[in-house]
Amino acid sequence: MIELGTQSDIKLINEDGLRIDGRKFNELRPIRIEVGVLNRADGSAYIEWGGNKVLVAVYGPREAFPKHTQNPSRAIINARYNMAAFSVDERKRPGPDRRAVEISKVIGEALECAVFTEQFPRTSIDVYIEVLQADAGTRIAGLTAASVALVDAGIPMKDLVVGCASGKIDGKVVLDLNKEEDNFGQADLPMAIIPRTQEIVLLQMDGNMTRDELEEAVELSKKAAMYISDLQKEALLAKYKASESEKEGERSE
Numbered sequence: 001m002i003e004l005g006t007q008s009d010i011k012l013i014n015e016d017g018l019r020i021d022g023r024k025f026n027e028l029r030p031i032r033i034e035v036g037v038l039n040r041a042d043g044s045a046y047i048e049w050g051g052n053k054v055l056v057a058v059y060g061p062r063e064a065f066p067k068h069t070q071n072p073s074r075a076i077i078n079a080r081y082n083m084a085a086f087s088v089d090e091r092k093r094p095g096p097d098r099r100a101v102e103i104s105k106v107i108g109e110a111l112e113c114a115v116f117t118e119q120f121p122r123t124s125i126d127v128y129i130e131v132l133q134a135d136a137g138t139r140i141a142g143l144t145a146a147s148v149a150l151v152d153a154g155i156p157m158k159d160l161v162v163g164c165a166s167g168k169i170d171g172k173v174v175l176d177l178n179k180e181e182d183n184f185g186q187a188d189l190p191m192a193i194i195p196r197t198q199e200i201v202l203l204q205m206d207g208n209m210t211r212d213e214l215e216e217a218v219e220l221s222k223k224a225a226m227y228i229s230d231l232q233k234e235a236l237l238a239k240y241k242a243s244e245s246e247k248e249g250e251r252s253e
């Protein structure tokens with residue numbers, strides 16, 4: 001009979017101080033961001049973050065409907081996080097569940113801290129986050145891609161919002177947990193910041209950490225967020241450079 005491992009008997013860090021996927025404590029999984037991947041949306045982005053694959057589409061600002069949802073002094077941000085039925089090993093039951101409602105809410109609130117919503121009264125900005133493949137950290141991958149998609153839609157923002165997570169495995173604080181680490185580790189701490197102001201706009205915790213560990217984890221994520229912010233900007237520049245050279249090509253024809 002195969003026995004399932006428990007938190008205490010699964011080793012997540014080896015003798016060389018490396019994690020099960022070979023990463024160091026402060027190492028992120030590979031991240032790739034692409035901008036403007038959907039023609040029908042006002043803005044869009046696709047992110048691969050380790051084993052996560054997430055697509056984001058943004059519509060708006062457009063007149064909020066139904067009318068009673070309109071805010072006369074600002075835009076409302078409707079974020080909808082959804083995990084595809086095929087995004088996890090066992091088929092996930094389609095449709096919203098409590099987890100998706102919670103994640104949609106925290107992502108929407110984090111984005112709201114960066115968008116100049118007061119410039120668009122009575123409108124809604126709709127952000128659809130579709131998780132195609134999940135491997136822990138989907139909310140922060142989705143949020144990171146969503147802020148890029150908002151820029152792609154031309155929505156004015158203070159700065160990009162960057163998501164990053166850290167956590168605790170085998171008693172050590174590490175960056176960016178993968179699925180096994182999330183399942184068998186002691187804590188997961190997803191967070192998001194606005195790099196320019198260093199404002200923390202999302203902070204959640206699942207598990208237990210001491211106060212010192214929490215501070216260490218926040219610092220680790222903050223540092224990584226600066227690197228991820230550069231990746232977001234590079235992805236945006238790549239799209240606009242590509243469309244500039246397309247226009248150049250058309251002009252010279």
Ligand code: ADP
Nearest residue numbers: 088089092099134135136137138139140179182
């Ligand atoms: P996050 O993806 O933001 O880390 P959670 O901590 O809630 O959010 O989930 C961790 C991981 O657990 C997900 O990325 C996914 O791989 C897996 N997971 C979440 N919900 C389900 C589900 N209903 N069925 C199977 N796996 C799931």
